[in-house]
Amino acid sequence: MLRLQPLTLLLLLFLSLPALANRFANVEINATPLADNLYMLTGSGGNMAALVTDNEVILIDAQYAELADKINAKLTELSSGKALGTLINTHMHGDHVNGNSALMPKRIIAHANVLKRLSADAAFPRAGLPTETFTKQLSLNMNGQQLRLEYLPPSHTDGDIIVWFEGKNVVHMGDMLFEGRFPFIDLNNGGSVRGYIANVAYVINQIDDKTKVVPxxxxxxxxxxxxxxxxxxxxxxAQVEQQQAKGLSNEQIVAAGLGEQWKNWHWNFITEERWINTLLQAEPLTR
Ligand SMILES: [Zn+2]
Known part of the structure; x- marks a missing residue:
């Protein structure tokens, strides 16, 4: 075992700090108009949406604390100087909630399970905890702008909501959608493979060909x-289940892979192997 002197450790820590800060140094917050007063925002982490009302900005998801100044600057620009009022978290993952306290919203709304899980995380800043929660559905009518927050049963985690922008034909799916790539299904935080697939089917049935879908x-x-x-x-x-039915072991199924057709869905976070391992944990079908 390598033993380091305290001074060496301190030096290593010091040297690594600029590297950590640099991760966000070149990130820009970009806005794509979706409808009147509504934008999709990208930077680093989960995609955000910003809705400008007569007297405040409503933001969906918060990305990282290091980006809070840039995000707030973009909100000011889009709203001609209005401040962030309401922040809504789609779920509890760090790339969606890390910026909660640094953004300094007036209130934070999330599903009750998000508050439960973030509260249990001692490292999460208390100032970033949701201030208002709900369990099934919450409609907000704010100066002519209407949103409907809808909880969907356990899927990506057990605290995911989607956000409907009423009258604009836009929905923010949170991590209920990883566009063009294998999704992360967080089975350690209440996720469910079959629940995830069922929720996506549910949303498909709620929208039309003109709906803008923010992943x-x-x-x-x-x-x-x-x-x-x-x-x-x-x-x-279905492919993984067929292989299981043939009696292949998990190792053999992973080794066989999913084939050429799905190669493009592989990415650095959810590789083909990780996706197969997730599918192997799908709950048994109950009839
Ligand atoms: Zn997530």
């Missing part, structure tokens, strides 16, 4: 994009 990760898409994502999950799950 938690990846590019802005539409109903067709959501259907491709759904088909990929159905097909790859």
């Amino acid at each position: 938690g990760h990846g590019e802005l898409t539409d109903k067709a994009g959501l259907q491709r994502f759904h088909q990929m999950m159905l097909a790859t799950l």
Whole structure:
């Protein structure tokens, strides 16, 4: 075992700090208009959306604390000087909530399970905890702008909501959608493979061909994009189940891979191997 002197440790820590800060140094916050007063925002982490009302800005998701100044600057620019009022978290993952306290919103709304899980995390800043929670659905009517926050059953985690922008035909899916890539299903935080697939099917049935669909990760898409994502999950799950039915071991199924058709969905976070391992943990079908 390598033993380091305290001074060496301190030096290593000091040297690594600029590297950590640099991770966000060149990140820009970009806004894509979705409808009147509504934008999709990208930077680093989960995609955000900003809705400008007569007297405040409503922001969906918070990315990272290091980006808070840049995000707030973009909100000021988009709203001609209005401040962030309401922050809504789609779920509890760090790339969606890390900026909560640094953004300094007036209130933070999330599903009750998000508050429960973030409260249990001693390292999470108390000032960033949700101040208002709900369990099924919450409609907000704010100066002519209407939003509906809808909880969907356990899927990506057990605290995911999607945000409907009423009258604008836009939905923010949070991490219920990883556009064009294998999704992360967080089974350690209440996630469910079958729940995830069922929730995506549910949303497909609620939207039309003109609906703008904001994914938690990846590019802005539409109903067709959501259907491709759904088909990929159905097909790859069926493939894995067929191999299980033939008696192949988990190792053999991972080694066999999913084939050329799904190669493009592989990415650095959820590799093909990790996706297969997630599918192997799908709950047994109950009839
Ligand atoms: Zn997530």
